[in-house]
Amino acid sequence: MKKFLKSIRWLLLIATLIVIVDQLTKFFIRKYMVYGETWAPWDWLMPYARLLYIHNTGAAFGMFKDANPIFMGLAVIVSGVIIYYYPHIPENEKVIRFALSLQLAGAVGNLIDRIFFGRVTDFISVGNFAIFNVADSSITVGVIILLIAVWLQDRNEKKKAAASKLEEPANETGSEN
Secondary structure, X not given: OXXXXXXXXXXXXXXXXXXXXXXXXXXXXXXXXXXXXXXXXOHHHOOOEEEEEEEEOOOHHHOOOOOHHHHHHHHHHHHHHHHHHHHHOOOOXXXXXXXXXXXXHHHHHHHHHHHHHOOEEEEEEEOOOOOEOHHHHHHHHHHHHHHHHHHHHHHHHHHHHHHHHHHHHHHOOOOOO
């Protein structure tokens, strides 16, 4: 168990820090704003970026409303898979490890809301885009980083394979003894 905890220490540290930021921001929104209230520090900023306090019982972008139990189960499963899979990723794959830490933080941050409040607190509103929170951002950025890292890894492997195929004929000495 000690070895396992050591192997996931960075995952837990990064995820914990993000969950703390997520929960603190949600706490302040719930404490200092009224449900449905909109706020921006300057009026000219209002059309572009603002805080807007709403609840969400579904998934990102307000899809699948009132599916809290499903998303709670999904968050537990995803978190378990990330915690299990993380130690199997080579330590030099820091970008992939970081991406999984972000995804775990987002899943746990929203899971905490679902367990204790029955819904997720969303408050970041940018333009006409869906309203989201720190946990949602963490999941999204984590997925984007993971996709880019895997794509780059695949691309590099294909380049290496192509380069080794080009070198094979050059490695042959041509003598048959």
